[in-house]
Amino acid sequence: MSQIDHPMTMAKPARASTSRILGSLIQDRPALAACAFLILLAFSATLGAALMAPQATGVNMAMRNAAPQLGEGFAYLLGGDNLGRSVLARLVTGARTTLGIATAAVLCSLTIGATLGLFVGLRQGLMSDIIMRLTDVIMSFPALLTALIVLYLLGPSPVNLVIVLAITRIPVYLRTVRAEVLELRRRPFVNAARAMGASEGWITRHHLLPLVAPTLLTIASVDFAAVIIAESGLSFLGLGIQPPNFTWGAMVAAGRPYIAQAWWVTFFPGLAIMLTTLSLTLLSNWLRLVTDPNQRWRFTRSEG
Structure with missing residues:
Protein backbone atom coordinates (compact mmCIF):
# COMPACT_ATOMS: atom_id res chain seq x y z
CA MET A 1 0.00 0.00 0.00
CA SER A 2 1.41 3.35 -1.01
CA GLN A 3 1.74 6.31 1.33
CA ILE A 4 -1.13 8.06 -0.46
CA ASP A 5 -3.49 5.15 0.15
CA HIS A 6 -2.44 4.56 3.75
CA PRO A 7 -5.40 4.99 6.18
CA MET A 8 -3.37 7.18 8.52
CA THR A 9 -2.52 9.51 5.65
CA MET A 10 -6.15 9.67 4.54
CA ALA A 11 -7.27 10.42 8.10
CA LYS A 12 -5.00 13.47 8.46
CA PRO A 13 -7.19 15.82 6.33
CA ALA A 14 -10.27 14.79 8.28
CA ARG A 15 -8.53 15.45 11.60
CA ALA A 16 -7.24 18.78 10.31
CA SER A 17 -10.72 19.80 9.19
CA THR A 18 -12.22 18.83 12.55
CA SER A 19 -9.47 20.69 14.39
CA ARG A 20 -10.07 23.78 12.26
CA ILE A 21 -13.82 23.73 12.94
CA LEU A 22 -13.35 23.25 16.68
CA GLY A 23 -10.72 25.98 16.74
CA SER A 24 -13.05 28.41 14.97
CA LEU A 25 -15.82 27.56 17.43
CA ILE A 26 -13.55 28.25 20.41
CA GLN A 27 -12.49 31.57 18.91
CA ASP A 28 -16.10 32.66 18.43
CA ARG A 29 -17.14 33.14 22.05
CA PRO A 30 -20.86 33.87 21.37
CA ALA A 31 -21.14 30.75 19.20
CA LEU A 32 -19.32 28.69 21.84
CA ALA A 33 -21.69 29.90 24.56
CA ALA A 34 -24.67 29.18 22.30
CA CYS A 35 -23.40 25.67 21.58
CA ALA A 36 -22.84 24.99 25.30
CA PHE A 37 -26.36 26.22 26.13
CA LEU A 38 -27.95 24.04 23.44
CA ILE A 39 -26.02 20.97 24.59
CA LEU A 40 -27.12 21.60 28.18
CA LEU A 41 -30.69 22.06 26.97
CA ALA A 42 -30.58 18.80 25.03
CA PHE A 43 -29.31 16.86 28.06
CA SER A 44 -31.96 18.49 30.26
CA ALA A 45 -34.73 17.62 27.82
CA THR A 46 -33.66 13.98 27.56
CA LEU A 47 -32.42 13.10 31.05
CA GLY A 48 -33.82 15.81 33.30
CA ALA A 49 -37.37 15.45 31.99
CA ALA A 50 -37.55 11.84 33.20
CA LEU A 51 -36.17 12.74 36.64
CA MET A 52 -38.34 15.81 37.26
CA ALA A 53 -41.62 14.58 35.79
CA PRO A 54 -43.31 14.09 39.22
CA GLN A 55 -42.57 17.69 40.27
CA ALA A 56 -43.79 18.95 36.89
CA THR A 57 -47.24 17.35 37.18
CA GLY A 58 -47.78 16.92 40.90
CA VAL A 59 -50.16 19.45 42.48
CA ASN A 60 -48.99 21.11 45.69
CA MET A 61 -51.42 23.84 46.76
CA ALA A 62 -49.15 24.82 49.64
CA MET A 63 -46.69 26.15 47.03
CA ARG A 64 -49.31 27.83 44.85
CA ASN A 65 -47.68 30.79 43.03
CA ALA A 66 -44.70 30.44 45.36
CA ALA A 67 -41.86 32.87 44.68
CA PRO A 68 -38.44 31.53 43.60
CA GLN A 69 -36.70 30.09 46.64
CA LEU A 70 -34.39 27.40 47.97
CA GLY A 71 -36.28 26.67 51.19
CA GLU A 72 -38.32 23.87 49.58
CA GLY A 73 -35.42 22.37 47.73
CA PHE A 74 -33.93 22.75 44.29
CA ALA A 75 -37.24 22.05 42.54
CA TYR A 76 -38.67 25.47 43.49
CA LEU A 77 -35.59 27.44 42.50
CA LEU A 78 -37.74 29.21 39.87
CA GLY A 79 -40.92 29.21 41.95
CA GLY A 80 -44.26 27.45 41.61
CA ASP A 81 -47.24 27.96 39.29
CA ASN A 82 -50.95 28.41 40.08
CA LEU A 83 -51.25 24.74 41.10
CA GLY A 84 -48.03 24.61 43.07
CA ARG A 85 -46.11 22.73 40.40
CA SER A 86 -42.40 23.41 40.06
CA VAL A 87 -41.69 25.93 37.29
CA LEU A 88 -38.16 24.53 36.90
CA ALA A 89 -39.47 20.99 36.52
CA ARG A 90 -42.07 22.12 34.01
CA LEU A 91 -39.43 24.04 32.06
CA VAL A 92 -37.24 20.94 31.81
CA THR A 93 -40.15 18.64 31.00
CA GLY A 94 -41.70 21.08 28.54
CA ALA A 95 -38.36 21.38 26.73
CA ARG A 96 -38.67 17.77 25.64
CA THR A 97 -42.03 18.42 23.98
CA THR A 98 -41.02 21.77 22.50
CA LEU A 99 -37.73 20.52 21.08
CA GLY A 100 -39.29 17.25 19.95
CA ILE A 101 -41.96 19.01 17.90
CA ALA A 102 -39.43 21.45 16.43
CA THR A 103 -37.01 18.65 15.55
CA ALA A 104 -39.70 16.56 13.86
CA ALA A 105 -41.05 19.54 11.90
CA VAL A 106 -37.59 20.67 10.73
CA LEU A 107 -36.51 17.16 9.73
CA CYS A 108 -39.73 16.58 7.76
CA SER A 109 -39.58 19.93 5.97
CA LEU A 110 -35.84 19.55 5.30
CA THR A 111 -36.19 16.04 3.85
CA ILE A 112 -39.24 16.77 1.71
CA GLY A 113 -38.08 20.22 0.63
CA ALA A 114 -34.55 19.09 -0.28
CA THR A 115 -35.86 16.08 -2.23
CA LEU A 116 -38.35 18.14 -4.20
CA GLY A 117 -35.73 20.86 -4.72
CA LEU A 118 -33.32 18.34 -6.23
CA PHE A 119 -36.08 17.00 -8.46
CA VAL A 120 -37.20 20.35 -9.87
CA GLY A 121 -33.59 21.50 -10.16
CA LEU A 122 -32.49 18.49 -12.19
CA ARG A 123 -35.64 17.91 -14.23
CA GLN A 124 -37.64 20.42 -16.20
CA GLY A 125 -41.19 19.59 -17.20
CA LEU A 126 -44.83 19.62 -16.24
CA MET A 127 -44.31 17.95 -12.85
CA SER A 128 -41.63 20.49 -11.89
CA ASP A 129 -43.93 23.36 -12.89
CA ILE A 130 -46.77 21.92 -10.78
CA ILE A 131 -44.49 21.58 -7.75
CA MET A 132 -43.28 25.16 -8.10
CA ARG A 133 -46.82 26.52 -8.44
CA LEU A 134 -47.91 24.63 -5.32
CA THR A 135 -44.90 26.12 -3.55
CA ASP A 136 -46.02 29.59 -4.64
CA GLY A 155 -58.03 19.88 15.82
CA PRO A 156 -54.87 20.46 17.86
CA SER A 157 -52.66 17.41 18.27
CA PRO A 158 -48.90 16.75 18.15
CA VAL A 159 -49.15 15.05 14.74
CA ASN A 160 -51.25 17.82 13.19
CA LEU A 161 -48.95 20.44 14.69
CA VAL A 162 -45.84 18.82 13.19
CA ILE A 163 -47.53 18.43 9.79
CA VAL A 164 -48.66 22.06 9.68
CA LEU A 165 -45.30 23.45 10.79
CA ALA A 166 -43.46 21.22 8.30
CA ILE A 167 -45.68 22.13 5.34
CA THR A 168 -45.27 25.85 5.93
CA ARG A 169 -41.46 25.49 5.96
CA ILE A 170 -41.03 23.20 2.92
CA PRO A 171 -40.86 26.06 0.37
CA VAL A 172 -37.79 27.53 2.09
CA TYR A 173 -35.73 24.38 1.52
CA LEU A 174 -37.24 23.62 -1.89
CA ARG A 175 -36.44 27.01 -3.39
CA THR A 176 -32.97 27.11 -1.85
CA VAL A 177 -31.98 23.66 -3.13
CA ARG A 178 -33.48 24.35 -6.56
CA ALA A 179 -31.53 27.60 -6.94
CA GLU A 180 -28.25 25.99 -5.89
CA VAL A 181 -28.75 22.92 -8.10
CA LEU A 182 -29.55 25.06 -11.15
CA GLU A 183 -26.28 26.89 -10.60
CA LEU A 184 -24.12 23.87 -9.70
CA ARG A 185 -25.26 21.67 -12.57
CA ARG A 186 -23.58 24.10 -14.99
CA ARG A 187 -20.20 23.93 -13.26
CA PRO A 188 -17.27 22.46 -15.23
CA PHE A 189 -16.69 19.59 -12.78
CA VAL A 190 -20.29 18.43 -13.23
CA ASN A 191 -19.96 18.54 -17.02
CA ALA A 192 -16.70 16.63 -16.73
CA ALA A 193 -18.37 13.94 -14.62
CA ARG A 194 -21.13 13.60 -17.23
CA ALA A 195 -18.55 13.35 -20.02
CA MET A 196 -16.87 10.48 -18.17
CA GLY A 197 -20.16 8.60 -18.03
CA ALA A 198 -21.33 9.37 -14.49
CA SER A 199 -25.07 9.03 -13.94
CA GLU A 200 -27.28 11.80 -12.57
CA GLY A 201 -27.70 9.85 -9.35
CA TRP A 202 -23.93 9.55 -8.86
CA ILE A 203 -23.43 13.24 -9.59
CA THR A 204 -26.19 14.15 -7.15
CA ARG A 205 -24.74 12.02 -4.33
CA HIS A 206 -21.08 12.92 -4.81
CA HIS A 207 -21.19 16.49 -6.11
CA LEU A 208 -24.50 18.26 -5.59
CA LEU A 209 -25.54 17.08 -2.13
CA PRO A 210 -22.14 17.74 -0.45
CA LEU A 211 -22.17 21.29 -1.78
CA VAL A 212 -25.80 21.98 -0.89
CA ALA A 213 -25.63 20.38 2.58
CA PRO A 214 -23.82 23.28 4.36
CA THR A 215 -26.46 25.74 3.18
CA LEU A 216 -29.25 23.42 4.30
CA LEU A 217 -27.61 22.99 7.71
CA THR A 218 -27.43 26.75 8.19
CA ILE A 219 -31.05 27.23 7.12
CA ALA A 220 -32.18 24.37 9.37
CA SER A 221 -30.60 25.96 12.44
CA VAL A 222 -32.39 29.24 11.75
CA ASP A 223 -35.59 27.41 10.86
CA PHE A 224 -35.43 25.48 14.14
CA ALA A 225 -35.69 28.76 16.01
CA ALA A 226 -38.55 29.92 13.77
CA VAL A 227 -40.47 26.69 14.38
CA ILE A 228 -40.03 27.00 18.16
CA ILE A 229 -41.47 30.52 18.04
CA ALA A 230 -44.35 29.41 15.80
CA GLU A 231 -45.17 26.46 18.03
CA SER A 232 -45.01 28.65 21.13
CA GLY A 233 -47.37 31.14 19.51
CA LEU A 234 -49.86 28.42 18.57
CA SER A 235 -49.71 26.92 22.07
CA PHE A 236 -50.17 30.39 23.55
CA LEU A 237 -53.34 30.77 21.46
CA GLY A 238 -54.63 27.38 22.61
CA LEU A 239 -54.16 25.54 19.30
CA GLY A 240 -50.93 23.78 20.15
CA ILE A 241 -50.28 20.93 22.56
CA GLN A 242 -53.25 20.31 24.83
CA PRO A 243 -53.25 19.36 28.55
CA PRO A 244 -52.01 17.28 30.26
CA ASN A 245 -49.07 17.73 27.87
CA PHE A 246 -47.52 21.17 27.68
CA THR A 247 -44.82 23.22 25.99
CA TRP A 248 -43.09 26.47 26.81
CA GLY A 249 -45.71 28.41 24.88
CA ALA A 250 -48.49 26.72 26.84
CA MET A 251 -46.69 27.62 30.08
CA VAL A 252 -46.60 31.28 29.06
CA ALA A 253 -50.33 31.17 28.29
CA ALA A 254 -51.12 29.42 31.59
CA GLY A 255 -49.23 32.03 33.61
CA ARG A 256 -50.73 35.05 31.86
CA PRO A 257 -53.69 35.50 34.28
CA TYR A 258 -51.28 35.52 37.24
CA ILE A 259 -48.58 37.77 35.79
CA ALA A 260 -49.31 40.55 38.29
CA GLN A 261 -48.74 38.42 41.42
CA ALA A 262 -46.56 35.60 39.98
CA TRP A 263 -44.50 37.02 37.13
CA TRP A 264 -42.04 34.11 37.25
CA VAL A 265 -44.61 31.66 35.91
CA THR A 266 -44.59 33.50 32.56
CA PHE A 267 -41.13 35.05 32.64
CA PHE A 268 -38.96 31.93 32.79
CA PRO A 269 -40.67 30.03 29.91
CA GLY A 270 -40.44 33.19 27.82
CA LEU A 271 -36.77 33.53 28.77
CA ALA A 272 -36.16 29.91 27.75
CA ILE A 273 -37.74 30.57 24.35
CA MET A 274 -35.65 33.70 23.87
CA LEU A 275 -32.35 32.10 24.90
CA THR A 276 -32.96 29.04 22.71
CA THR A 277 -33.80 31.06 19.61
CA LEU A 278 -30.89 33.44 20.27
CA SER A 279 -28.47 30.53 20.66
CA LEU A 280 -29.70 28.95 17.44
CA THR A 281 -29.29 32.25 15.60
CA LEU A 282 -25.73 32.73 16.88
CA LEU A 283 -24.84 29.16 15.99
CA SER A 284 -26.30 29.53 12.49
CA ASN A 285 -24.18 32.65 11.91
CA TRP A 286 -21.08 30.69 12.93
CA LEU A 287 -22.07 27.79 10.65
CA ARG A 288 -22.50 30.20 7.75
CA LEU A 289 -18.97 31.55 8.24
CA VAL A 290 -17.43 28.09 8.63
CA THR A 291 -19.13 26.57 5.59
CA ASP A 292 -18.74 29.58 3.29
CA PRO A 293 -15.49 29.30 1.27
CA ASN A 294 -15.40 33.08 0.88
CA GLN A 295 -15.22 33.49 4.68
CA ARG A 296 -12.72 30.75 5.57
CA TRP A 297 -9.77 33.13 5.23
CA ARG A 298 -10.79 34.59 8.61
CA PHE A 299 -10.01 31.31 10.39
CA THR A 300 -6.95 30.56 8.27
CA ARG A 301 -5.44 33.94 9.09
CA SER A 302 -6.16 33.57 12.81
CA GLU A 303 -4.60 30.11 12.88
CA GLY A 304 -1.50 31.37 11.10
Missing part, protein backbone atom coordinates in the same frame (compact mmCIF):
# COMPACT_ATOMS: atom_id res chain seq x y z
CA VAL A 137 -49.50 28.91 -3.25
CA ILE A 138 -48.10 27.83 0.14
CA MET A 139 -45.83 30.88 0.31
CA SER A 140 -48.67 33.25 -0.59
CA PHE A 141 -50.41 32.59 2.73
CA PRO A 142 -48.93 33.72 6.07
CA ALA A 143 -47.52 30.67 7.83
CA LEU A 144 -49.12 31.41 11.20
CA LEU A 145 -52.53 32.09 9.64
CA THR A 146 -52.36 28.84 7.68
CA ALA A 147 -51.45 26.93 10.84
CA LEU A 148 -54.32 28.54 12.76
CA ILE A 149 -56.89 27.61 10.10
CA VAL A 150 -55.67 24.03 9.65
CA LEU A 151 -55.41 23.32 13.37
CA TYR A 152 -58.85 24.85 13.95
CA LEU A 153 -60.35 22.54 11.30
CA LEU A 154 -58.42 19.36 12.09
Whole structure:
Protein backbone atom coordinates (compact mmCIF):
# COMPACT_ATOMS: atom_id res chain seq x y z
CA MET A 1 0.00 0.00 0.00
CA SER A 2 1.41 3.35 -1.01
CA GLN A 3 1.74 6.31 1.33
CA ILE A 4 -1.13 8.06 -0.46
CA ASP A 5 -3.49 5.15 0.15
CA HIS A 6 -2.44 4.56 3.75
CA PRO A 7 -5.40 4.99 6.18
CA MET A 8 -3.37 7.18 8.52
CA THR A 9 -2.52 9.51 5.65
CA MET A 10 -6.15 9.67 4.54
CA ALA A 11 -7.27 10.42 8.10
CA LYS A 12 -5.00 13.47 8.46
CA PRO A 13 -7.19 15.82 6.33
CA ALA A 14 -10.27 14.79 8.28
CA ARG A 15 -8.53 15.45 11.60
CA ALA A 16 -7.24 18.78 10.31
CA SER A 17 -10.72 19.80 9.19
CA THR A 18 -12.22 18.83 12.55
CA SER A 19 -9.47 20.69 14.39
CA ARG A 20 -10.07 23.78 12.26
CA ILE A 21 -13.82 23.73 12.94
CA LEU A 22 -13.35 23.25 16.68
CA GLY A 23 -10.72 25.98 16.74
CA SER A 24 -13.05 28.41 14.97
CA LEU A 25 -15.82 27.56 17.43
CA ILE A 26 -13.55 28.25 20.41
CA GLN A 27 -12.49 31.57 18.91
CA ASP A 28 -16.10 32.66 18.43
CA ARG A 29 -17.14 33.14 22.05
CA PRO A 30 -20.86 33.87 21.37
CA ALA A 31 -21.14 30.75 19.20
CA LEU A 32 -19.32 28.69 21.84
CA ALA A 33 -21.69 29.90 24.56
CA ALA A 34 -24.67 29.18 22.30
CA CYS A 35 -23.40 25.67 21.58
CA ALA A 36 -22.84 24.99 25.30
CA PHE A 37 -26.36 26.22 26.13
CA LEU A 38 -27.95 24.04 23.44
CA ILE A 39 -26.02 20.97 24.59
CA LEU A 40 -27.12 21.60 28.18
CA LEU A 41 -30.69 22.06 26.97
CA ALA A 42 -30.58 18.80 25.03
CA PHE A 43 -29.31 16.86 28.06
CA SER A 44 -31.96 18.49 30.26
CA ALA A 45 -34.73 17.62 27.82
CA THR A 46 -33.66 13.98 27.56
CA LEU A 47 -32.42 13.10 31.05
CA GLY A 48 -33.82 15.81 33.30
CA ALA A 49 -37.37 15.45 31.99
CA ALA A 50 -37.55 11.84 33.20
CA LEU A 51 -36.17 12.74 36.64
CA MET A 52 -38.34 15.81 37.26
CA ALA A 53 -41.62 14.58 35.79
CA PRO A 54 -43.31 14.09 39.22
CA GLN A 55 -42.57 17.69 40.27
CA ALA A 56 -43.79 18.95 36.89
CA THR A 57 -47.24 17.35 37.18
CA GLY A 58 -47.78 16.92 40.90
CA VAL A 59 -50.16 19.45 42.48
CA ASN A 60 -48.99 21.11 45.69
CA MET A 61 -51.42 23.84 46.76
CA ALA A 62 -49.15 24.82 49.64
CA MET A 63 -46.69 26.15 47.03
CA ARG A 64 -49.31 27.83 44.85
CA ASN A 65 -47.68 30.79 43.03
CA ALA A 66 -44.70 30.44 45.36
CA ALA A 67 -41.86 32.87 44.68
CA PRO A 68 -38.44 31.53 43.60
CA GLN A 69 -36.70 30.09 46.64
CA LEU A 70 -34.39 27.40 47.97
CA GLY A 71 -36.28 26.67 51.19
CA GLU A 72 -38.32 23.87 49.58
CA GLY A 73 -35.42 22.37 47.73
CA PHE A 74 -33.93 22.75 44.29
CA ALA A 75 -37.24 22.05 42.54
CA TYR A 76 -38.67 25.47 43.49
CA LEU A 77 -35.59 27.44 42.50
CA LEU A 78 -37.74 29.21 39.87
CA GLY A 79 -40.92 29.21 41.95
CA GLY A 80 -44.26 27.45 41.61
CA ASP A 81 -47.24 27.96 39.29
CA ASN A 82 -50.95 28.41 40.08
CA LEU A 83 -51.25 24.74 41.10
CA GLY A 84 -48.03 24.61 43.07
CA ARG A 85 -46.11 22.73 40.40
CA SER A 86 -42.40 23.41 40.06
CA VAL A 87 -41.69 25.93 37.29
CA LEU A 88 -38.16 24.53 36.90
CA ALA A 89 -39.47 20.99 36.52
CA ARG A 90 -42.07 22.12 34.01
CA LEU A 91 -39.43 24.04 32.06
CA VAL A 92 -37.24 20.94 31.81
CA THR A 93 -40.15 18.64 31.00
CA GLY A 94 -41.70 21.08 28.54
CA ALA A 95 -38.36 21.38 26.73
CA ARG A 96 -38.67 17.77 25.64
CA THR A 97 -42.03 18.42 23.98
CA THR A 98 -41.02 21.77 22.50
CA LEU A 99 -37.73 20.52 21.08
CA GLY A 100 -39.29 17.25 19.95
CA ILE A 101 -41.96 19.01 17.90
CA ALA A 102 -39.43 21.45 16.43
CA THR A 103 -37.01 18.65 15.55
CA ALA A 104 -39.70 16.56 13.86
CA ALA A 105 -41.05 19.54 11.90
CA VAL A 106 -37.59 20.67 10.73
CA LEU A 107 -36.51 17.16 9.73
CA CYS A 108 -39.73 16.58 7.76
CA SER A 109 -39.58 19.93 5.97
CA LEU A 110 -35.84 19.55 5.30
CA THR A 111 -36.19 16.04 3.85
CA ILE A 112 -39.24 16.77 1.71
CA GLY A 113 -38.08 20.22 0.63
CA ALA A 114 -34.55 19.09 -0.28
CA THR A 115 -35.86 16.08 -2.23
CA LEU A 116 -38.35 18.14 -4.20
CA GLY A 117 -35.73 20.86 -4.72
CA LEU A 118 -33.32 18.34 -6.23
CA PHE A 119 -36.08 17.00 -8.46
CA VAL A 120 -37.20 20.35 -9.87
CA GLY A 121 -33.59 21.50 -10.16
CA LEU A 122 -32.49 18.49 -12.19
CA ARG A 123 -35.64 17.91 -14.23
CA GLN A 124 -37.64 20.42 -16.20
CA GLY A 125 -41.19 19.59 -17.20
CA LEU A 126 -44.83 19.62 -16.24
CA MET A 127 -44.31 17.95 -12.85
CA SER A 128 -41.63 20.49 -11.89
CA ASP A 129 -43.93 23.36 -12.89
CA ILE A 130 -46.77 21.92 -10.78
CA ILE A 131 -44.49 21.58 -7.75
CA MET A 132 -43.28 25.16 -8.10
CA ARG A 133 -46.82 26.52 -8.44
CA LEU A 134 -47.91 24.63 -5.32
CA THR A 135 -44.90 26.12 -3.55
CA ASP A 136 -46.02 29.59 -4.64
CA VAL A 137 -49.50 28.91 -3.25
CA ILE A 138 -48.10 27.83 0.14
CA MET A 139 -45.83 30.88 0.31
CA SER A 140 -48.67 33.25 -0.59
CA PHE A 141 -50.41 32.59 2.73
CA PRO A 142 -48.93 33.72 6.07
CA ALA A 143 -47.52 30.67 7.83
CA LEU A 144 -49.12 31.41 11.20
CA LEU A 145 -52.53 32.09 9.64
CA THR A 146 -52.36 28.84 7.68
CA ALA A 147 -51.45 26.93 10.84
CA LEU A 148 -54.32 28.54 12.76
CA ILE A 149 -56.89 27.61 10.10
CA VAL A 150 -55.67 24.03 9.65
CA LEU A 151 -55.41 23.32 13.37
CA TYR A 152 -58.85 24.85 13.95
CA LEU A 153 -60.35 22.54 11.30
CA LEU A 154 -58.42 19.36 12.09
CA GLY A 155 -58.03 19.88 15.82
CA PRO A 156 -54.87 20.46 17.86
CA SER A 157 -52.66 17.41 18.27
CA PRO A 158 -48.90 16.75 18.15
CA VAL A 159 -49.15 15.05 14.74
CA ASN A 160 -51.25 17.82 13.19
CA LEU A 161 -48.95 20.44 14.69
CA VAL A 162 -45.84 18.82 13.19
CA ILE A 163 -47.53 18.43 9.79
CA VAL A 164 -48.66 22.06 9.68
CA LEU A 165 -45.30 23.45 10.79
CA ALA A 166 -43.46 21.22 8.30
CA ILE A 167 -45.68 22.13 5.34
CA THR A 168 -45.27 25.85 5.93
CA ARG A 169 -41.46 25.49 5.96
CA ILE A 170 -41.03 23.20 2.92
CA PRO A 171 -40.86 26.06 0.37
CA VAL A 172 -37.79 27.53 2.09
CA TYR A 173 -35.73 24.38 1.52
CA LEU A 174 -37.24 23.62 -1.89
CA ARG A 175 -36.44 27.01 -3.39
CA THR A 176 -32.97 27.11 -1.85
CA VAL A 177 -31.98 23.66 -3.13
CA ARG A 178 -33.48 24.35 -6.56
CA ALA A 179 -31.53 27.60 -6.94
CA GLU A 180 -28.25 25.99 -5.89
CA VAL A 181 -28.75 22.92 -8.10
CA LEU A 182 -29.55 25.06 -11.15
CA GLU A 183 -26.28 26.89 -10.60
CA LEU A 184 -24.12 23.87 -9.70
CA ARG A 185 -25.26 21.67 -12.57
CA ARG A 186 -23.58 24.10 -14.99
CA ARG A 187 -20.20 23.93 -13.26
CA PRO A 188 -17.27 22.46 -15.23
CA PHE A 189 -16.69 19.59 -12.78
CA VAL A 190 -20.29 18.43 -13.23
CA ASN A 191 -19.96 18.54 -17.02
CA ALA A 192 -16.70 16.63 -16.73
CA ALA A 193 -18.37 13.94 -14.62
CA ARG A 194 -21.13 13.60 -17.23
CA ALA A 195 -18.55 13.35 -20.02
CA MET A 196 -16.87 10.48 -18.17
CA GLY A 197 -20.16 8.60 -18.03
CA ALA A 198 -21.33 9.37 -14.49
CA SER A 199 -25.07 9.03 -13.94
CA GLU A 200 -27.28 11.80 -12.57
CA GLY A 201 -27.70 9.85 -9.35
CA TRP A 202 -23.93 9.55 -8.86
CA ILE A 203 -23.43 13.24 -9.59
CA THR A 204 -26.19 14.15 -7.15
CA ARG A 205 -24.74 12.02 -4.33
CA HIS A 206 -21.08 12.92 -4.81
CA HIS A 207 -21.19 16.49 -6.11
CA LEU A 208 -24.50 18.26 -5.59
CA LEU A 209 -25.54 17.08 -2.13
CA PRO A 210 -22.14 17.74 -0.45
CA LEU A 211 -22.17 21.29 -1.78
CA VAL A 212 -25.80 21.98 -0.89
CA ALA A 213 -25.63 20.38 2.58
CA PRO A 214 -23.82 23.28 4.36
CA THR A 215 -26.46 25.74 3.18
CA LEU A 216 -29.25 23.42 4.30
CA LEU A 217 -27.61 22.99 7.71
CA THR A 218 -27.43 26.75 8.19
CA ILE A 219 -31.05 27.23 7.12
CA ALA A 220 -32.18 24.37 9.37
CA SER A 221 -30.60 25.96 12.44
CA VAL A 222 -32.39 29.24 11.75
CA ASP A 223 -35.59 27.41 10.86
CA PHE A 224 -35.43 25.48 14.14
CA ALA A 225 -35.69 28.76 16.01
CA ALA A 226 -38.55 29.92 13.77
CA VAL A 227 -40.47 26.69 14.38
CA ILE A 228 -40.03 27.00 18.16
CA ILE A 229 -41.47 30.52 18.04
CA ALA A 230 -44.35 29.41 15.80
CA GLU A 231 -45.17 26.46 18.03
CA SER A 232 -45.01 28.65 21.13
CA GLY A 233 -47.37 31.14 19.51
CA LEU A 234 -49.86 28.42 18.57
CA SER A 235 -49.71 26.92 22.07
CA PHE A 236 -50.17 30.39 23.55
CA LEU A 237 -53.34 30.77 21.46
CA GLY A 238 -54.63 27.38 22.61
CA LEU A 239 -54.16 25.54 19.30
CA GLY A 240 -50.93 23.78 20.15
CA ILE A 241 -50.28 20.93 22.56
CA GLN A 242 -53.25 20.31 24.83
CA PRO A 243 -53.25 19.36 28.55
CA PRO A 244 -52.01 17.28 30.26
CA ASN A 245 -49.07 17.73 27.87
CA PHE A 246 -47.52 21.17 27.68
CA THR A 247 -44.82 23.22 25.99
CA TRP A 248 -43.09 26.47 26.81
CA GLY A 249 -45.71 28.41 24.88
CA ALA A 250 -48.49 26.72 26.84
CA MET A 251 -46.69 27.62 30.08
CA VAL A 252 -46.60 31.28 29.06
CA ALA A 253 -50.33 31.17 28.29
CA ALA A 254 -51.12 29.42 31.59
CA GLY A 255 -49.23 32.03 33.61
CA ARG A 256 -50.73 35.05 31.86
CA PRO A 257 -53.69 35.50 34.28
CA TYR A 258 -51.28 35.52 37.24
CA ILE A 259 -48.58 37.77 35.79
CA ALA A 260 -49.31 40.55 38.29
CA GLN A 261 -48.74 38.42 41.42
CA ALA A 262 -46.56 35.60 39.98
CA TRP A 263 -44.50 37.02 37.13
CA TRP A 264 -42.04 34.11 37.25
CA VAL A 265 -44.61 31.66 35.91
CA THR A 266 -44.59 33.50 32.56
CA PHE A 267 -41.13 35.05 32.64
CA PHE A 268 -38.96 31.93 32.79
CA PRO A 269 -40.67 30.03 29.91
CA GLY A 270 -40.44 33.19 27.82
CA LEU A 271 -36.77 33.53 28.77
CA ALA A 272 -36.16 29.91 27.75
CA ILE A 273 -37.74 30.57 24.35
CA MET A 274 -35.65 33.70 23.87
CA LEU A 275 -32.35 32.10 24.90
CA THR A 276 -32.96 29.04 22.71
CA THR A 277 -33.80 31.06 19.61
CA LEU A 278 -30.89 33.44 20.27
CA SER A 279 -28.47 30.53 20.66
CA LEU A 280 -29.70 28.95 17.44
CA THR A 281 -29.29 32.25 15.60
CA LEU A 282 -25.73 32.73 16.88
CA LEU A 283 -24.84 29.16 15.99
CA SER A 284 -26.30 29.53 12.49
CA ASN A 285 -24.18 32.65 11.91
CA TRP A 286 -21.08 30.69 12.93
CA LEU A 287 -22.07 27.79 10.65
CA ARG A 288 -22.50 30.20 7.75
CA LEU A 289 -18.97 31.55 8.24
CA VAL A 290 -17.43 28.09 8.63
CA THR A 291 -19.13 26.57 5.59
CA ASP A 292 -18.74 29.58 3.29
CA PRO A 293 -15.49 29.30 1.27
CA ASN A 294 -15.40 33.08 0.88
CA GLN A 295 -15.22 33.49 4.68
CA ARG A 296 -12.72 30.75 5.57
CA TRP A 297 -9.77 33.13 5.23
CA ARG A 298 -10.79 34.59 8.61
CA PHE A 299 -10.01 31.31 10.39
CA THR A 300 -6.95 30.56 8.27
CA ARG A 301 -5.44 33.94 9.09
CA SER A 302 -6.16 33.57 12.81
CA GLU A 303 -4.60 30.11 12.88
CA GLY A 304 -1.50 31.37 11.10
